[in-house]
Amino acid sequence: MGLVMSSRGCPYSCTFCATNRNQVSFRSPDHIISEIRFVKEHYKTTQFTFKDDSFTVNRKRIFELCKKLIDEKLPIKWECNTRVNLLDEQMLRIMKKAGCNFIKVGIESGSERILSDMNKGITHDQIRIAAKLFRKVGIHWTGYFMIGVPDETEWDIRRAIDFLYEIEPDFAVIGIYDLFPGTVMWEDGILRGIVNPNMDLEDFYTNLPNFYYKKDFNHQNDKISPEKFAKLESEVKEIVRNYNRNFFRVFKMARAKLPVYWYDSKVLWDDVKKYLSY
């Protein structure tokens, strides 16, 4: 897999995110393509990932880049992360034509209240619209969910599962929230008595998150007891694991990767081994 950064930064201000805000710097399409070509030639890479925080933040640039990728006719596929409010049908179609086979978007929460607290700047309706567009255009998509943020209740967490089955991404990821110094949620965590305010930068670099930021290792959230949260966490993770194991979904993922298997049959073999190990 080839990892490429085509831009850096994000203009949004989600309260949990440690990404540099406001200023976004972009590389030119020619510069990006020359890197892709170099990696392709030297390492025979067939699947690339744009690691940008919000790949489609600049619509005009995406169209320029995609047009150039189409003209280049490179035998590669690529994926990216973005936001549901930064997509439209025309853009998805040109991205697909330019080789995009996977898109990953943050859903974050099944609870509108928590989504709004996170200052994510998207609504469930926008997510529903994007889900329909992904299906219409035929691009494999992943939805990222997160649980364990301050102020979240058991009800909010269970909404993640309801919403997962409502929007039905082709693949789902559920993460447990980690606090990052400098974020709004970090400051909020201090006020709520979850975060250890005495943590210094050295701890941040040398310890695992659970050991450096929490006052109490087991205390993830201020509304749910540690025992209850541990139970909920394993229950929700198991549901998501089963959701992803569904044969139809695995088949869709394999279908999205068919060209990559065609370019390099070793990737197919690696994926079969991965599936069997589930």
Ligand code: SF4
């Ligand atoms: S979560 Fe995504 S959209 Fe929000 S600030 Fe971070 S990078 Fe930007």
